[in-house]
Amino acid sequence: MDSLKINSQKVTLVDQVEEKLILYFKEKGLRPGSPIPNEMELSSALGVARSVLREALSRFKMSGMIETRTKRGMIMAEPSILGGMKRSVNPLLMNESTIFDILEFRIALEIGITGNIMRNITDENITELESIVNMGIALGNNKYAPISEYQFHTKLYEITGNKTIMEFQEIIHPVLNFIKDKHKALFEPISEQLVKNNEVVTHHDLLEFIKRRDEEGYLDAIKKHFKLYTIYLESRK
Amino acid sequence: MDSLKINSQKVTLVDQVEEKLILYFKEKGLRPGSPIPNEMELSSALGVARSVLREALSRFKMSGMIETRTKRGMIMAEPSILGGMKRSVNPLLMNESTIFDILEFRIALEIGITGNIMRNITDENITELESIVNMGIALGNNKYAPISEYQFHTKLYEITGNKTIMEFQEIIHPVLNFIKDKHKALFEPISEQLVKNNEVVTHHDLLEFIKRRDEEGYLDAIKKHFKLYTIYLESRK
DNA sequence: ATTACTATCTTTATCAGACAAATATTACAA
DNA sequence: TTGTAATATTTGTCTGATAAAGATAGTAAT
Numbered sequence: 001m002d003s004l005k006i007n008s009q010k011v012t013l014v015d016q017v018e019e020k021l022i023l024y025f026k027e028k029g030l031r032p033g034s035p036i037p038n039e040m041e042l043s044s045a046l047g048v049a050r051s052v053l054r055e056a057l058s059r060f061k062m063s064g065m066i067e068t069r070t071k072r073g074m075i076m077a078e079p080s081i082l083g084g085m086k087r088s089v090n091p092l093l094m095n096e097s098t099i100f101d102i103l104e105f106r107i108a109l110e111i112g113i114t115g116n117i118m119r120n121i122t123d124e125n126i127t128e129l130e131s132i133v134n135m136g137i138a139l140g141n142n143k144y145a146p147i148s149e150y151q152f153h154t155k156l157y158e159i160t161g162n163k164t165i166m167e168f169q170e171i172i173h174p175v176l177n178f179i180k181d182k183h184k185a186l187f188e189p190i191s192e193q194l195v196k197n198n199e200v201v202t203h204h205d206l207l208e209f210i211k212r213r214d215e216e217g218y219l220d221a222i223k224k225h226f227k228l229y230t231i232y233l234e235s236r237k
Numbered sequence: 238m239d240s241l242k243i244n245s246q247k248v249t250l251v252d253q254v255e256e257k258l259i260l261y262f263k264e265k266g267l268r269p270g271s272p273i274p275n276e277m278e279l280s281s282a283l284g285v286a287r288s289v290l291r292e293a294l295s296r297f298k299m300s301g302m303i304e305t306r307t308k309r310g311m312i313m314a315e316p317s318i319l320g321g322m323k324r325s326v327n328p329l330l331m332n333e334s335t336i337f338d339i340l341e342f343r344i345a346l347e348i349g350i351t352g353n354i355m356r357n358i359t360d361e362n363i364t365e366l367e368s369i370v371n372m373g374i375a376l377g378n379n380k381y382a383p384i385s386e387y388q389f390h391t392k393l394y395e396i397t398g399n400k401t402i403m404e405f406q407e408i409i410h411p412v413l414n415f416i417k418d419k420h421k422a423l424f425e426p427i428s429e430q431l432v433k434n435n436e437v438v439t440h441h442d443l444l445e446f447i448k449r450r451d452e453e454g455y456l457d458a459i460k461k462h463f464k465l466y467t468i469y470l471e472s473r474k
Numbered sequence: 475a476t477t478a479c480t481a482t483c484t485t486t487a488t489c490a491g492a493c494a495a496a497t498a499t500t501a502c503a504a
Numbered sequence: 505t506t507g508t509a510a511t512a513t514t515t516g517t518c519t520g521a522t523a524a525a526g527a528t529a530g531t532a533a534t
Contacts, residue, residue, distance in 0.1 A: 010307055010516095012515095012516065012517090013516075013517070014295060014298075014516085014517095018299070018324070022324060022327075025327070025330075026327065026329065029329065030329075030330075031329065031330070032330055032332070038484085038485060038486085039485075039486070040485085048517080048518090049517060049518045049519075050518090050519090051288055051291075051516095051517070051518070051519090052516085052517065052518085054288075054292060054486090054487090055291060055292055055295040056295070058251060058292035058293070058295050058296055059295055059296055059299040059324075060325075061251075062255070062296040062299070062300075062321075063321060063324065063325035064325070065325050065327075065330065068485095068486065068487095069486090069525095069526085070247055070485085070486060070487075070524085070525060070526080071484075071485050071486050071487085071524070071525040071526050071527085072484090072485070072486085072525080072526060072527075073484090073485065073486085074485095074486090076330060077330075078330055078331060078332055078335075079325040079327070079330055079331075080335075081322055081325065081326055081331070081335070081339070081408075081409075082322065083321075083325065084299075084300060084320075084321025084322050084324075084325055085318055085319065085321050085322055087255070087259060087296075087300070087321075088297075088300040088301070088302050088316040088318065088320065088321055089318055090259075090262070090263065090302075090316070092263065092266065092267075092268065093262075093267075093268070093269055093302065093313060093314075093315060093316055094315060094316075094318075095269070095315055097400070098315070098317070098318070098400070098401060101399045101400055101401035101402065102318070102401055104353070104397075104399050104402070105346075105399060105401050105402050105405070107349070108346055108349035108350045108352075108353060108397075108402070109342075109345055109346055109349050110349070111348070111349040111351075111352070112344070112345030112346050112347070112348040112349025112350075113345045113349075114348075115345075115348070115460065115467070116341070116345060119471065120474075160341075160345075161474070162338045162341050162342060163334070163335070163338055164335060164338035164339055164341075164342050165338065165341070165342050165345070168342070171318075172318075223352065230352070234356065237357075237398070247525095249486095249487065249488090250487075250488070251487085251488095275513085275514060275515085276514075276515070277514080285488080285489090286488060286489045286490070287489090287490090288487095288488070288489070288490090289487085289488065289489085291515090291516090305514095305515065305516095306496095306497085306515090307495085307496060307497080307514085307515055307516075308495070308496040308497050308498085308513075308514050308515050308516085309496080309497055309498075309513090309514070309515085310513090310514065310515085311514095311515090
């Protein structure tokens, strides 16, 4: 019966003000640094109470779209597109399908940056990757210590030199941890099977391909590296 | 001298309330649908005025983390991770490097979903892609009509069946349009060169690989399809 | 003329309190 | 048990007020 519930999507004044302001900013062609009218002016121009305006502005402040210099007025700022994401990423609040979408997203992205990595890789990067890999092995574990795991992949993203990609990876990291943790039992049998078939691709293996600048080999390897997850993702469909 | 300016990152009460609430939600292990205390209770528990609390809540409402059923109370909702992004994506406010990061991000992602596409593709999808491609050609243009261009790639994302990826693509779409429009002149010479070298990969070409379920061929083709941009992106570094 | 100081003004951050309207709850009637 | 009316609750919105940070302008001192 729950599906019958009417979606009370009431559009509040705050919502409307938010939209109007975005239009206003775009129309005016405001750029980062541009000052915007003060609260009194805006609220009276919009015909709403100052409190309503402030609730809308609060949203912009969160996403970094505007900045207020206390008592001096507001200016436009450079919002990081991902800024708004940061705070709301909470695996506990996501439904499972979203969580797995994110896992799949991440895998696709990491496969997709293969070309970038190969174009940008430096000898220094390789040294760094090497020490990360060794650190993982030093722990004498068959699997990677979570830190090494994290560092290795983070370094790969870093090599792309793409800040947005890096930021994205940072943001979804907790989601991935959540999956690994919560669905451990589901991955275990697949993992065992891969080990048995000798299909496990380690960070060390990946690094070998990188060292050889073997893009095709790396591409194949990174796909296999994620196979544990892709097999599971496929099985869910 | 501007760089000397002290970053007046004053943490307001609203910011603090926002953080506290997130902690509270996590600690309580609230799940989508869980009711949360009413405004009076929250504000007095936090020791702030209701207006301050409401500014913080307004942020959560934007990102879809909470929903308020007017006059009945608030409940936790399922935030779309990308929800917060939507409104703040405004290419006019981004600096160039971010814009090109996003372009690069998108290309990596689209290359990365090759495997997903090949795994999921159906005959029906192919028919749809065909009609989109034909529509583009029907316009008799050497390049794609923007609508066909958009539809073709959107369909590819759709085939992955990954809602988060689709949403992401929707959100960054205006940024890509912005680039194409604003930097047209920069791409033109590269484009001409590609045409001269007969290196242009059309949607039609891509579709052929898809029809043949030729993953390797498609992967190579989609990379070439974006070569116009990757060449430019490389040249910027 | 430049600097130092003071007074005043502007503007955001925060608070307090009010009312309307939608919904839930309760009490009562049929 | 069902239908109706009265009451309470809660969000959405408004008004108005105060504090404090900084801008501005004026004045005094060197």
